[in-house]
Amino acid sequence: MRTHRAKIRERRDRTGPYRSLVLDAPALAEAARPGQFVMVRVSETTDPLLRRPFSLFRADGPAGTADILFRIMGRGTSMLDLLRAGDAIDVVGPLGRPFPSLPGQEIVLVGGGVGIPPLFFYAETLRRLEPARTVHVIMGGRTDGDLVVREEFERLGTLVQASTDDGSAGHAGVVTDLLQPFLGPARAILACGPAPMLRAVSEMAARSNTPCWVSVEERMACGLGVCMGCAVPVRSDHGPSYRLACTDGPVFEAREVLW
Amino acid sequence: MPDPSKHTDPAGPAGLPGLAGPVGMNVDFAGVHLKNPVLVASGTFGYGSELSQEVDLNALGGVITKGISLRPRPGNPPPRIVETPSGMLNAIGLQNVGLEAFLNEKLPYLRRFDTRVIVNIFGESVDEYRAVASGLAGVAGVDALEVNVSCPNVKSGGIEFGTDVAQLKGLVSVLKGSTDKPLIVKLSPNVGRIADFARAAEDAGADGISLINTVIGMSIDPRTRRPRLANGTGGLSGPAIRPIAVRMVWEAARAVKIPVLGMGGILTADDALEFFLAGASAVAVGTATFVNPRAAPDLVEGLSRFVARENLPHISRLVGGVITGNA
Numbered sequence: 147m148r149t150h151r152a153k154i155r156e157r158r159d160r161t162g163p164y165r166s167l168v169l170d171a172p173a174l175a176e177a178a179r180p181g182q183f184v185m186v187r188v189s190e191t192t193d194p195l196l197r198r199p200f201s202l203f204r205a206d207g208p209a210g211t212a213d214i215l216f217r218i219m220g221r222g223t224s225m226l227d228l229l230r231a232g233d234a235i236d237v238v239g240p241l242g243r244p245f246p247s248l249p250g251q252e253i254v255l256v257g258g259g260v261g262i263p264p265l266f267f268y269a270e271t272l273r274r275l276e277p278a279r280t281v282h283v284i285m286g287g288r289t290d291g292d293l294v295v296r297e298e299f300e301r302l303g304t305l306v307q308a309s310t311d312d313g314s315a316g317h318a319g320v321v322t323d324l325l326q327p328f329l330g331p332a333r334a335i336l337a338c339g340p341a342p343m344l345r346a347v348s349e350m351a352a353r354s355n356t357p358c359w360v361s362v363e364e365r366m367a368c369g370l371g372v373c374m375g376c377a378v379p380v381r382s383d384h385g386p387s388y389r390l391a392c393t394d395g396p397v398f399e400a401r402e403v404l405w
Numbered sequence: 406m407p408d409p410s411k412h413t414d415p416a417g418p419a420g421l422p423g424l425a426g427p428v429g430m431n432v433d434f435a436g437v438h439l440k441n442p443v444l445v446a447s448g449t450f451g452y453g454s455e456l457s458q459e460v461d462l463n464a465l466g467g468v469i470t471k472g473i474s475l476r477p478r479p480g481n482p483p484p485r486i487v488e489t490p491s492g493m494l495n496a497i498g499l500q501n502v503g504l505e506a507f508l509n510e511k512l513p514y515l516r517r518f519d520t521r522v523i524v525n526i527f528g529e530s531v532d533e534y535r536a537v538a539s540g541l542a543g544v545a546g547v548d549a550l551e552v553n554v555s556c557p558n559v560k561s562g563g564i565e566f567g568t569d570v571a572q573l574k575g576l577v578s579v580l581k582g583s584t585d586k587p588l589i590v591k592l593s594p595n596v597g598r599i600a601d602f603a604r605a606a607e608d609a610g611a612d613g614i615s616l617i618n619t620v621i622g623m624s625i626d627p628r629t630r631r632p633r634l635a636n637g638t639g640g641l642s643g644p645a646i647r648p649i650a651v652r653m654v655w656e657a658a659r660a661v662k663i664p665v666l667g668m669g670g671i672l673t674a675d676d677a678l679e680f681f682l683a684g685a686s687a688v689a690v691g692t693a694t695f696v697n698p699r700a701a702p703d704l705v706e707g708l709s710r711f712v713a714r715e716n717l718p719h720i721s722r723l724v725g726g727v728i729t730g731n732a
């Protein structure tokens with residue numbers, strides 16, 4: 147059963163318009179893998195009607211908690227922002243395919259803004275399982291507030307580099323400006339963020355033979371594979387076709403996706 | 406209509422309400438025996454296996470599959486969905502695995518359950534419809550066909566059959582001759598007088614009708630000045646269309662003798678009761694499943710509780726029971 151009534155154990159203001167919630171959801175926490183997501187009901191009424199998809203930001207099986215981290219964007223996320231510790235929300239998950247585990251590889255996590263939560267979950271999980279593994283993080287955003295959970299990444303012992311469009315923190319530019327030194331078949335890239343960023347990262351990875359996986363965003367009605375609304379254009383043996391972001395993804399091998 | 410007296414719950418209304426296999430809930434719909442009058446609507450429940458963790462198919466009256474065409478269809482480019490007030494627009498473009506893969510890969514799963522399987526079919530020509538219907542004729546485990554004559558998304562075909570009385574009649578008579586299965590014709594709401602289309606389906610030999618399919622709509626992003634759906638227009642579903650659906654079921658049910666399967670924005674038992682009272686003999690849950698994956702089994706429980714609480718011998722007692730001014 148993937149439906150949970152979860153009590154909010156803790157709510158935190160993060161940088162800028164980012165918030166995080168710690169949810170009491172033991173079954174979800176136990177099953178969650180980095181890269182998977184949940185569908186959150188933001189209203190008990192019919193407007194807004196649809197659930198909102200959010201990546202899992204962390205999960206702690208023994209503590210029975212699963213976290214999400216979101217950016218206030220529109221109506222649904224504004225309503226989520228009104229919730230406080232003690233309130234309960236209705237969550238479906240974990241959904242979708244997680245990032246691959248990639249034993250032995252040096253990992254390069256590339257993300258921007260709302261793409262950062264699943265990468266943090268990956269880094270934290272890997273740290274626990276294999277403290278010695280080298281993990282690089284290249285994070286970007288419009289401004290310094292978008293470099294959400296940067297300190298947490300550093301505390302994990304990952305090697306963080308950052309870029310902002312406006313130069314308010316880190317390199318003034320985009321994440322792909324920083325990616326060049328990390329390319330090559332000896333490392334693996336996991337990326338999550340806006341489509342133009344994922345496309346650019348995928349192209350650099352392809353040219354340099356760097357294994358690369360991306361987590362894509364698409365409009366979702368169900369998150370469960372029943373509505374076929376979340377089509378992602380992909381290459382297949384018989385020409386271009388579509389796969390579903392919610393059940394075939396959201397993580398895809400980068401070379402599979404048709405940008 | 407089934408004889409209600411045959412289905413009285415021996416435990417009586419004092420028995421535990423809403424428990425498994427409620428008596429007083431089974432209906433005969435167009436020659437298909439349903440253990441209860443709750444189905445899941447085409448295109449909102451995949452091929453039936455996707456929600457195995459949430460829904461025990463044995464609890465449902467039946468499953469209506471995603472629309473099946475002769476060959477696989479890739480569907481439309483994204484974005485395919487957009488949320489609207491109390492509803493959503495979709496332009497999936499009838500993506501499906503095609504008849505052959507359905508028979509080999511999808512149907513065997515559905516056959517494992519004690520529930521009725523209704524295959525939703527469509528085509529871009531009478532010949533294609535006929536080929537799909539013939540391909541399903543005699544296939545064990547397929548209890549009925551639901552003919553989608555009303556998908557508003559596909560540029561070539563579909564829409565003409567559902568919005569032109571003569572073409573609808575022609576199509577249904579051809580299909581009636583190409584299958585042994587009960588034929589349920591799914592009507593388009595995008596017409597002026599729904600009763601004319603209901604009668605046309607009945608005259609041409611339909612065993613039942615279902616309605617409503619989605620209401621054609623459009624949403625434009627003022628900032629980009631572009632439609633929010635890549636397809637431009639799409640089909641509106643969800644609670645936003647419920648009053649339209651109830652009115653159309655009411656008009657259609659009064660026009661024909663064949664049974665009516667009602668749908669459009671049903672979330673709760675109260676919503677479904679509107680459809681029964683308007684004249685539906687069974688109902689289907691669509692968009693609600695996206696919001697609550699257990700919407701359909703929850704509805705079965707909600708309806709049985711209502712039947713018990715109201716001391717009704719059988720849910721069919723409600724069918725067409727709306728009290729209007731002249732009653």
Ligand SMILES: Cc1cc2nc3c(=O)[nH]c(=O)nc-3n(C[C@H](O)[C@H](O)[C@H](O)COP(=O)(O)OP(=O)(O)OC[C@H]3O[C@@H](n4cnc5c(N)ncnc54)[C@H](O)[C@@H]3O)c2cc1C
Pocket residue numbers: 183196197198199200201202215216217218219220221222223224260261263264362363364365366396488
């Ligand atoms: C797999 C996946 C994981 C995600 N993970 C996160 C995360 O960890 N943190 C985070 O802040 N955001 C995440 N997002 C994006 C998040 O779903 C949207 O920001 C959110 O749905 C916006 O809702 P709203 O009501 O505030 O915005 P509105 O614009 O009012 O929403 C209107 C509709 O569009 C949909 N929508 C709007 N933006 C997006 C988008 N970018 N992707 C998909 N649907 C969208 C909404 O779900 C809703 O149905 C993720 C999206 C996907 C698909």
Ligand SMILES: Cc1cc2nc3c(=O)[nH]c(=O)nc-3n(C[C@H](O)[C@H](O)[C@H](O)COP(=O)(O)O)c2cc1C
Pocket residue numbers: 373374375446447448449471472495497499525552553556591617618619641642643644646668669670671689690691692693
């Ligand atoms: C995403 C989606 C896909 C659909 N696909 C089909 C389909 O393949 N064939 C069909 O006859 N109806 C299809 N429908 C229409 C539904 O079966 C139903 O008639 C309609 O959505 C109204 O019910 P609802 O408001 O409860 O969803 C689809 C609806 C949705 C929302």
Ligand code: FES
Pocket residue numbers: 365366367368369370371372373374375376390391392393
């Ligand atoms: S969101 Fe419904 S199939 Fe992916």
